[in-house]
Amino acid sequence: MDPLKFPPILYFVIMAVVGVGWLMLLLFPRRHWANFWFAGVAVPTLLSLGYVILLILFWFQPPQADYGDIFTLDGVYRTFGNRGLLLVAWVNILTMDLVIGAWMARKASQTRMPYVYLLPCLVMTFIFAGIGFTMFAVAMAFGERWPAIAALEQMKGVKANAFAIAPEGAGKVS
Amino acid sequence: MNPFDLPPILYQIALALELIGWVALLAFPWQRWANFWLAGVAIPQTLALFYIYSLITFWFLPRHGSFRDFLTLEGVYRLFDNQGLLFVAVLNIIAMTLAAGAWMTRKAAQSGMPRFLLTICLVATVVFPGIGFLLFAIVASIRGRWALISNVEQVPAVESQPVAAIVAGLPQVAK
Numbered sequence: 001m002d003p004l005k006f007p008p009i010l011y012f013v014i015m016a017v018v019g020v021g022w023l024m025l026l027l028f029p030r031r032h033w034a035n036f037w038f039a040g041v042a043v044p045t046l047l048s049l050g051y052v053i054l055l056i057l058f059w060f061q062p063p064q065a066d067y068g069d070i071f072t073l074d075g076v077y078r079t080f081g082n083r084g085l086l087l088v089a090w091v092n093i094l095t096m097d098l099v100i101g102a103w104m105a106r107k108a109s110q111t112r113m114p115y116v117y118l119l120p121c122l123v124m125t126f127i128f129a130g131i132g133f134t135m136f137a138v139a140m141a142f143g144e145r146w147p148a149i150a151a152l153e154q155m156k157g158v159k160a161n162a163f164a165i166a167p168e169g170a171g172k173v174s
Numbered sequence: 175m176n177p178f179d180l181p182p183i184l185y186q187i188a189l190a191l192e193l194i195g196w197v198a199l200l201a202f203p204w205q206r207w208a209n210f211w212l213a214g215v216a217i218p219q220t221l222a223l224f225y226i227y228s229l230i231t232f233w234f235l236p237r238h239g240s241f242r243d244f245l246t247l248e249g250v251y252r253l254f255d256n257q258g259l260l261f262v263a264v265l266n267i268i269a270m271t272l273a274a275g276a277w278m279t280r281k282a283a284q285s286g287m288p289r290f291l292l293t294i295c296l297v298a299t300v301v302f303p304g305i306g307f308l309l310f311a312i313v314a315s316i317r318g319r320w321a322l323i324s325n326v327e328q329v330p331a332v333e334s335q336p337v338a339a340i341v342a343g344l345p346q347v348a349k
Binding site for chain 2: 055109112156
């Protein structure tokens with residue numbers, strides 16, 4: 001049985017999985033379970049698992065891949081002649097777009113960016129990631145939110161929930 | 175030269191930009207200019223501008239893009255007959271993978287992940303992004319690092335420095 005018959009079918013399965021991730025992100029952009037655990041961790045990890053399995057299964061199928069091919073555009077096209085590896089690249093795109101989309105939703109939530117600005121950024125990131133990412137950068141720049149994001153992205157994590165430990169520290173300060 | 179081919183130099187410039195980002199991440203993982211501004215914002219953003227330019231100029235050239243092509247794997251392959259759109263896909267991979275790699279580096283810094291573990295994840299991400307992300311997910315499961323990352327990913331931003339502001343805001347919380 002020809003293993004290269006499977007990628008076109010798996011394509012729909014993978015699109016369905018990533019579609020659920022985006023749907024949750026669009027419906028519950030401010031819920032931590034959706035914008036972090038589900039769309040930011042669980043679905044990308046599941047897709048990465050699919051990526052690894054597909055990579056191992058199809059790397060040695062004809063036409064056999066050569067890692068040096070990625071350094072030219074013609075080489076990339078040659079590699080995609082192997083439909084399994086084309087699907088691997090597609091999973092790569094879908095996974096990283098979702099990771100970044102979820103990150104955008106979290107930063108929007110943390111900096112209180114209105115949903116009306118976030119929604120078009122998310123939709124565009126799903127369709128054309130480069131456009132969505134640029135729209136997000138521009139929206140964040142107009143709201144002067146980049147410094148706030150920079151601060152959030154370097155604060156140290158604390159063991160318990162920050163809000164839960166707050167009252168204890170409060171007594172000491174006052 | 176075929177006008178419908180992409181100049182090879184553009185592809186090499188994009189790969190060189192990506193490489194600068196990864197080298198900065200590997201060499202200075204704990205520096206904010208590297209793990210946030212350069213590899214997390216500036217370089218992915220520059221690559222995104224390449225992406226937009228290439229998408230707009232090549233989408234309407236033969237064989238031109240169609241949204242219907244996204245519906246099947248064969249359609250995606252047909253889309254890539256157009257070199258400019260193949261370049262867009264490669265840019266998508268390298269820009270978003272670099273942005274995700276920068277995010278992983280920042281979360282490693284915030285959750286106190288040892289540098290050698292982060293380096294392994296980053297190198298794997300450069301070569302095969304799916305493997306790198308999976309490794310990061312596993313490493314972050316050790317010693318409750320996901321909980322720390324979860325924490326910094328939901329704390330609301332405040333006007334001044336976050337930690338100082340949380341402390342300053344505490345008396346009100348206590349009341």
